[in-house]
Structures are given as structure tokens and as C-alpha cells.
Amino acid sequence: xxxxxxxxxxxxxxxxxxxxxxxxxxxxxxxxxxxxxxxxxxxxxxxxxxxxxxxxxxxxxxxxxxxxxxxxxxxxxxxxxxxxxxxxxxxxxxxxxxxxxxxxxxxxxxxxxxxxxxxxxxxxxxxxxxxxxxxxxxxxxxxxxxxxxxxxxxxxxxxxxxxxxxxxxxxxxxxxxxxxxxxxxxxxxxxxxxxxxxxxxxxxxxxxxxxxxxxxxxxxxxxxxxxxxxxxxxxxxxxxxxxxxxxxxxxxxxxxxxxxxxxxxxxxxxxxxxxxxxxxxxxxxxx
Ligand SMILES: C[S@@+](CC[C@H](N)C(=O)[O-])C[C@H]1O[C@@H](n2cnc3c(N)ncnc32)[C@H](O)[C@@H]1O
Numbered sequence: 001x002x003x004x005x006x007x008x009x010x011x012x013x014x015x016x017x018x019x020x021x022x023x024x025x026x027x028x029x030x031x032x033x034x035x036x037x038x039x040x041x042x043x044x045x046x047x048x049x050x051x052x053x054x055x056x057x058x059x060x061x062x063x064x065x066x067x068x069x070x071x072x073x074x075x076x077x078x079x080x081x082x083x084x085x086x087x088x089x090x091x092x093x094x095x096x097x098x099x100x101x102x103x104x105x106x107x108x109x110x111x112x113x114x115x116x117x118x119x120x121x122x123x124x125x126x127x128x129x130x131x132x133x134x135x136x137x138x139x140x141x142x143x144x145x146x147x148x149x150x151x152x153x154x155x156x157x158x159x160x161x162x163x164x165x166x167x168x169x170x171x172x173x174x175x176x177x178x179x180x181x182x183x184x185x186x187x188x189x190x191x192x193x194x195x196x197x198x199x200x201x202x203x204x205x206x207x208x209x210x211x212x213x214x215x216x217x218x219x220x221x222x223x224x225x226x227x228x229x230x231x232x233x234x235x236x237x238x239x240x241x242x243x244x245x246x247x248x249x250x251x252x253x254x255x256x257x258x259x260x261x262x263x264x265x266x267x268x269x270x271x272x273x274x275x276x277x278x279x280x281x282x283x284x285x286x287x
Contacts, residue, residue, distance in 0.1 A: 039183045042246030051183040052159070056133055058240040059103070059181075063135040065235040066104055067143075072230050073223075078106075078177075081279050085176060085205045086110045088272075088281060093119035095126065095171040098195065100160045100188075101178020102129035105140035105153075111174070112152050125152035128170075131178075132159050160188040168197045176205040180251040189264035196286040202266055204257070207248040208273070208280035215276055223248065254280045 038045040041054050062069065070078045091097055091111050099107045108129045115125035131137050137155050144153055158164040160175065160182050173192045182188045192202050210216035223245045231241025252260070254271050257280075261269045266284030273280050 040247070040250045042243040043250070048183050052132065055181045055183075058243050059133045060135045061237050061240050062231075062235055063104070063133070063139050066136065066139065067106075069230060069234055069241075070106075072234060073227060077275065081205060081274055081281075082106055082110060082176060084274060085174065085203060085281060086114050088283065089114075089172055089174060089201070089203055091115050091118075091125075091172060093123040093125065096169065097125075097127045098130065098165070098170040098173045099127060100130050100163070100173065100175045100192070101181065102131050102176075103133075103136040103140060103178070105129060105143055107174055107176050108140070108153060109144070109147065109149060112149060115152070126154075127152055128154045128156055128165075130156045130158045130160070130163065130165075132157065161191060162187075163191045163195050165195045167194050168200075170195050170200060171197060172201045172203070174203045174205070177207065179204050179206050179257075180247045185252070185257075186260060186264065189260055189266075193265045193286055198286060200286045202261070202282075202284045202286065204261075204282040205279060206257075206282075207251060208257075208277050209253045211273060211277040219278060220249070254282070257282055 037048055039048045039051040040046075041051050046054060059066075085107065089097075089111065091114050093115050095115075097111050099111065102108050108127045111127050112125045115127075116123050119125075129137065129140060131140075134157050137157060141155055144150070156164060160178065161184055173196055175188075175192070179185060179188060196202065210219050227241040227245045228238040232238035235241070251257075254273065254277065258269045258271055261282060261284045265286065267287050269282070269284040271280045271282040
């Protein structure tokens with residue numbers, strides 16, 4: 001895999017990928033979600049009211065092996081993508097930071113560490129991790145205790161579509177590999193806008209559309225087979241990992257997601273592809 005270049009800026013209007021994912025399922029809406037009162041759950045369309053529960057079951061099941069599986073499935077590259085996100089967020093002491101769909105804390109720990117590097121030991125870090133799934137947060141809390149990360153972190157159970165925070169309360173919002181799991185992406189973007197202070201920054205790291213058709217086909221074949229295979233062997237749960245593969249295929253393209261950020265009110269919306277668009281980092285400002 002190609003490593004992201006953390007020094008490369010996230011630039012507005014970066015050449016988007018128009019290459020569709022190989023073999024997009026028939027009947028899929030252009031925005032990667034299902035029509036009407038339905039939401040996409042993998043390749044199935046389910047009533048919107050059911051999706052959050054199904055997603056919760058997936059992460060309940062994968063939580064104990066989640067971190068090991070991330071390393072196995074990505075060959076460790078997810079660490080580089082996450083480090084690149086932190087470089088771009090560039091968190092500073094004194095800022096209030098929110099990591100939504102924060103799961104087992106990978107992004108929050110990195111934010112905390114970066115603030116401490118900047119301000120020295122004891123620098124005032126303030127990172128809130130919010131996730132809909134208590135099992136994932138529980139794994140995160142255990143990891144934090146094991147690492148001696150006791151200050152500057154708040155763990156909150158909550159839905160990205162209905163965040164339990166007041167308006168205009170954070171300087172930066174991150175969501176990594178979480179947005180494709182929410183039922184209504186536009187609601188989640190609206191909530192992100194609401195809780196950011198004017199001048200606040202939004203960042204979304206998510207699987208996206210590969211920019212090279214041949215590489216896309218290889219990647220797609222790999223993820224279609226490898227994710228359920230590792231899921232079966234390591235987590236004893238092939239189905240949940242099949243869902244992850246399918247949810248990646250149905251997520252909106254770089255260009256579509258950027259347009260939706262704009263509609264949610266963000267300005268200076270931009271994205272940057274990593275590993276040929278396997279992952280994209282979108283950003284925007286609330287002015
Ligand atoms: C693939 S994990 C990503 C975890 C972490 N951000 C990381 O990068 O390692 C996706 C996370 O999204 C959470 N999630 C799914 N739907 C959510 C929602 N509507 N609101 C908040 N979190 C949600 C899941 O519980 C899970 O922890």
C-alpha cells in the first residue's frame with residue numbers, strides 16, 4: 001500500500017475520483033444510501049429505524065478484536081492514515097476536541113499525545129470521545145487505563161445524529177471510519193456543524209473511492225474476500241466483516257461527500273486522497 005504524505009496539504013478542489021467502485025450494487029442511490037424510508041446496511045436496504053441497532057450489533061460483536069483486526073486487515077496502514085489525520089488537525093493546548101464514533105480511542109489518544117507534545121507534560125488537553133456503542137467505549141477506556149491516559153479524556157455514549165452536546169462547544173470535530181455507519185449522513189453533518197464553534201474545523205477520515213480502476217478492482221477483490229476471511233478466523237464473525245466491506249462500497253464518493261459538507265453549511269471544503277483514494281480525508285470550516 002502507498003503511505004499517505006502527511007506534509008501534503010488538504011487542498012480545496014483536489015482532483016476528485018470519478019472512478020466508480022468496481023461492481024457497485026444495482027439499485028443503489030447515487031449518494032450511497034438507500035431510497036425513501038430505507039437505509040443501506042451493507043447491500044441490504046433496511047428500514048431506517050433498524051439500521052442503528054444492526055450497526056450496534058456489528059460493533060458489539062467485533063469490539064474485543066477490533067484493534068487486532070484493524071492491523072491485520074490494513075497491514076498496519078490504518079495507523080499511518082490516522083497519524084496523517086492528526087497532522088492535519090494540528091490540535092493545540094486549550095482547544096476542545098470532539099472525536100465522534102471514537103470507538104476504542106485510536107484518534108483520541110493521538111490527539112491527546114499531540115497536544116502534550118506541543119504544550120509539554122500536563123498541557124491542557126480536552127478530548128471528548130463519543131460513540132453509540134458502549135462495548136467499543138469500554139475497550140477504549142481499558143486501553144486508556146493501561147496506557148496511563150487518565151487526564152484530558154471524556155468518554156460519552158451518544159449518536160452522531162443527535163449529539164449530546166450544546167451548540168458551539170468544540171474547536172475541532174473528527175470522525176474516523178465512522179460516518180459510513182450512521183443512518184443519515186446529512187443529519188450527522190448537521191450535528192457536527194451545530195456543535196462546532198464559529199471558526200471550528202471538521203475532519204472526516206473514511207474509506208472512499210479508489211482513483212485507479214485497475215487498483216480498485218484488486219482492492220475490491222481483496223476486501224471482499226479478506227475481510228470476511230479474517231473476520232471468521234480471528235473474530236469468529238464473518239458476517240460483521242462482510243457488512244464492513246459492503247458499507248465501504250456503498251459510501252458516497254469524495255465529490256459527493258464534499259458537496260454534502262457544503263450543504264451542511266461548511267466552507268472551504270476540501271479532501272485529500274490517501275493510498276490512491278482507498279481512504280479520503282475531508283475537511284471543512286464552520287465560519
Ligand atoms: C470502524 S469503527 C471506528 C472507530 C475509531 N474511530 C477508529 O478509527 O478506530 C466505527 C465506530 O462507529 C461507531 N458508530 C456507528 N454508528 C454510530 C453513530 N450513529 N453514532 C456514533 N457512533 C457510531 C461504532 O460503534 C464504532 O465504534
